[in-house]
Amino acid sequence: MLQKLLIVGFLVLIVYNLGAGLYYMLVDKGGSRRMVNSLTWRIGLSVVLIVLVVLGIWTGIIQPHGVQP
Known part of the structure; x- marks a missing residue:
């Protein structure tokens, strides 16, 4: 949830x-x-979010799943 x-x-x-x-x-x-x-902050936050999601998937904290038909 966090x-x-x-x-x-x-x-x-x-x-x-x-x-x-x-x-x-x-x-x-x-x-x-x-x-x-303001736009520089937006780009920086977007990059940090992408890196955190990739790290979460790589470490197993986030479990990606496909869309079920």
Whole structure:
């Protein structure tokens, strides 16, 4: 259950940073680096999430399964 909460938490942070980047793009009109920083955080969080999922599968903590017909 903790793994699912961690993944959902990362996804929420990623979507938040994506929305913040959109907001800063519309409000700042290129006047600051807030949009770039927000999107950089989003990319970093996405990479960390992918690495954690791969490590979880590799160590056996996460059990991947196929879709049942």
